[in-house]
Amino acid sequence: MTRDSNQLYSLSRRRMLAGLGAVGLASAGAGLGTSAYFSDEESFENNTLTAGELDLSVQANVYEYQGAANGGGQSFGGVQNGQAPTVAQQLADVKPGDYSWGAFCFSIVDNPGYIWAGGELAENDENGQTEPEMAVDSTTGAGNGELADAAEVTLFYADPSFDPGAQSRPSESSFSDVLFEGTLRETLAYLGTGVPLDADPSAVGRQAFTGTPEESFGEDVCLAFAWEVPTSVGNEIQGDSVEFDITFLAQQERHNDGSQVPFADAVVTSDPTGGVRETGSWLTAYINAGPTTAITVHLDGEVYGNGATEWPSNPNSYTMEVNIDVDNDGVDEAANDDDFRVNYGSAAAGSRSAAIANSSSGASGPGGAIRRNVGGTASGDAANRVDIAAEDVPGFTAYESPDQLTYVFILDWSQIAADGDAPTAQLGSAPDAIQVNEVFGGDGGEGVAAVPNSSNDGRGGIDNVTDPSGTLTL
Structure with missing residues (x-):
């Protein structure tokens, strides 16, 4: 019928x-x-x-x-x-x-x-x-x-x-x-x-x-x-x-x-080391760890400069990134403990531009990218690292709010593990636990790393890397 x-x-x-x-x-x-x-x-x-x-x-x-x-x-x-x-x-x-x-x-x-x-x-x-x-x-x-x-x-x-x-x-x-x-x-x-x-x-x-x-x-x-x-x-x-x-x-x-x-499993922040508002943290990330993991990153525009219009200082080359360690090969293993790097960036940002070059769906413009890190023998080894556009990975979403002060990364681990395309296929199975090693933001040029920054009232240095989350069970 x-x-x-x-x-x-x-x-x-x-x-x-x-x-x-x-x-x-x-x-x-x-x-x-x-x-x-x-x-x-x-x-x-x-x-x-x-x-x-x-x-x-x-x-x-x-x-x-x-x-x-x-x-x-x-x-x-x-x-x-x-x-x-x-x-x-x-x-x-x-x-x-x-x-x-x-x-x-x-x-x-x-x-x-x-x-x-x-x-x-x-x-x-x-x-x-x-x-x-x-x-x-x-x-x-x-x-x-x-x-x-x-x-x-x-x-x-x-x-x-x-x-x-x-x-x-x-x-x-x-x-x-x-x-x-x-x-x-x-x-x-x-x-x-x-x-x-x-x-x-x-x-x-x-x-x-x-x-x-x-x-x-x-x-x-x-x-x-x-x-x-x-x-x-x-x-x-x-x-x-x-x-x-x-x-x-x-x-x-x-x-x-x-x-x-009240709903997050973990909250990680950068240190309040600078900015117009000296006591504030520029980055705050809320983590809800589960079979579908969500990481929401909020930026304090008053720490960076004067509100929502200061970030990114270089709109053509910026990225917001989350580095994740999965327990499939152990948490805090000696090498390549950034098992996944997920980010949102401009079209010219290194990871996004590489992801666009590798895209099978015709991804273009600003958006998300995911990198699976495998191989190598020492921390930082670049073996087998390939950036893939979010548009090409089922179960992965990277989102930027219209005012560019909120970024959301969503990972459905079962869908990512089931994806038949390299490099995410190398995950094998969904993890049982993860650790967010850090959340990082950078915009190049006279951006967040510059001290001082002429566009941001001569502010001091801003910490643009959060602390780790510790091990979180999914």
Whole structure:
């Protein structure tokens, strides 16, 4: 029996959860007294200290379009807090051309706070195969579905007045202040490190979300999203399903600087050795180590110079790189412990230009590259090192934010190990543990390594290499 590609696409559940952050309530009595050698005594009695509250609520407004299946589009929404039920999106019969977009807006009662977004891909199932799917898809079984890789997602900031139901089909002009663009799998890996949200992206430095006396969702920006299954997708996703969770966590602003990352397995930073803001670290990398490993690198533009426009000083030759040691041949082995080097760079950067020269897909322009280091007998040996463009390696994504202050590297180790092209084929199998040896940034010329730099206010030297992460189990 043959079925048309517009039939039997299903997505079992999309769960959008709002985490609840709370400081709690406490009270205490204290007495303060004074005494002297004489008999007179004064006291301050019945003193009470009561802790404030931090109560996070998340309002979700979502529009989804499935053509005739839902009457040409429908909206839903709700508020998730300590009393309300979970807001969830559950769609069946998803087809190429279907899309959805919406926004999460935030309310913090009492104390201002920092908010992080987290995410996790719970299931990505094949659910068996129809005859037309078998013809184009050789994978079977749970965890081998293609829907998570077929759905394309954009995360961006939106004004609190943003109304998904009143908008037409999402377009690039709708996406200002973009945080991330990628497949659903890649987006959830990016969220897996814990993404720090900014209440006012136009301001310098990360801004905490406003604390209000009562629940209110109109004070700060919202985290918006758009997803779509492109019409170019075919029978390979028939019957596939995905499940995922989105979580938000708030932490009080007072006595915190927002640098804590509640979802990351490890955080590595460069030393605060220079820059306009002497006490700041230029590089901070958040690592979520798992079968799909995500490494998010944030740059502090105020340390480098004056905000988002200073890096890279040389836009034609710059790179942001992560060096990774895998346990397939031991962690911290004597030679070639940078088993993988992954990076994002300009088209003229050494690794990217070499990757383009080796490309089989016609990769060009700025983008990612991956290098598998094998062979050699001493640390630093260059034996068997070949740069491959990210476009040519299934399971590897390198991403640069529009303001060039955030870089994301995502490695699906099983897909990379299964890649039949050299040099990634030499991995053999997915690792069980990794170590991030360092995260490094350089832009040549009068760039980050120059002391002083005429374009950066005569600043001192900036440390552009992070500390290692230590061994992380996947």
